[in-house]
Amino acid sequence: MTSTASIVRPTPVVRSGHAQLSIILKESEKSTLQTQIFDQIRTMILNGQLRGDDPLPTTRELSAQLGVSRNTAVLAYERLIAEGYIRTKPYVGTFVSPDLPDTAFLSTAAERPAAAPLANQPSPEGETLKSLRTHRLATMDRRRLAADFWVGRPDWRSFPLKAWSHHIKARLKSAGTRLTSYNDPAGLLELRQALAKHLAPARGVVCDAEQIIIVGGCQDGFNLVGRLLVSPGSTAVVESPCYQGAAFVLESLGAKLHPVPIDRDGLDVTKLPHEKGAVAYVTPSHQYPIGVTMSLQRRIELLSWATQYDAYIMEDDYDSDFRFVGSPLTALKGLDRNERVIYLGTFSKCMGPGLRLGYVVAPPRLVESFRRMKMLMNNGQSWLEQAAMADFMASGEFGRHLRRIRQLYRERRDALLGALHKHFGECEIYGEQAGMHLVWKLPEGFPTAAEVEAKGLAAGVGVCSLATGSALRFGTNDDGDRLLMLGFVALTEKEIEDGIARLAGALKG
């Protein structure tokens, strides 16, 4: 006989009617049923499926679930208690011990079975992928900093929490079958309509809601576009330096990266490859990481290159909601007359990356392929967040939110420019006209950006060299070592002033 219980990790808040444990008992096994239960719960604790203070089913629930006698469950629990893996709280229940000895965690390398190589490693040969760092590594220790000029994070205090919870609650009330159904993989129509309405005046992107695919942020969008347009050995043009999140995806799909240098006018279009069928990933509005804006002349030349060489352009318009000088520039997509541009936008910067919501505007002839690929990848995004975002946009609150944070971020940018000037005199600055970070080219005689970053960290101030700021460089024959990235939107003006004063003190010291 085989007795199977369904999977589910118990959530710590459950106090009665506990979630079931995934335990499979086999009568053919040499070990007793009690030992099998003991071993399997112990393994779940050791490999982290069950964590400290997670509740366990009662022995009565467990025996009913597994079809064993209550005594078998009691004996298994008693052994787990005796060895310190679990404990009982009188009248409350049985829980995983919160303070397991260190030795309990994870088996040693010798005990672990050898892992079979993955069939599909993200292109292990890829040169640039070797520098990939996971988020967990990148975020280590930053919470301890007195001021963190880390890039790419919006101000958490400005998240429109009240309106957001209102829309979430309202949608939950009227959800009907929406949460229990599969919805359109391309995304909620109301959100796509709201976006089409927003993008025309805001970015000059005139499109139909049908052309929009809702994705889990730009990163999901890079994967979607990459899976459609990249084949092993094909060429992917990237800016040099560029945003690593996109370059790594393209490389992991087998593309050969073709870096094209950036100057004050953006991408140097004279260095584009003369070959057919490439994909070009660009950030024309606020180049990542340098911050320059691609000139109109260059935009037109890039578009004609794409038409001539049958290439597609991935336009990443990640932070274009924030333009502090003049009117917003029309996106490259707004100039595209030959269906060469795939536009990627995100709510990560204007709302928050925790939402994981973004959008891709596909050229009409590719829409069906995009829809199908999105279905293959993940069948679409969460209905609830899309619905709340659609309502937030349709009610006009999104527009007001943007105006409010744009003003706030402008003041913070001014505070940063003022503080840099006060403590360091004339500074060579790039990218201050838009976006959420600017770049300071450190003067001759200064330590390198990596050294400034290290000294800053020691003094409790976080600043980013290109490597820390998720930028990817190709070679070292440029000014990259002297470029320091400073995100300014998540700090108050006072925090900015104090932070730069501290940094100046650390560098003088």
Ligand SMILES: Cc1ncc(COP(=O)(O)O)c(C=O)c1O
């Ligand atoms: C240039 C650029 N593009 C895209 C992204 C990713 O955004 P998302 O959160 O939408 O995946 C980032 C994130 O920092 C970015 O800097």
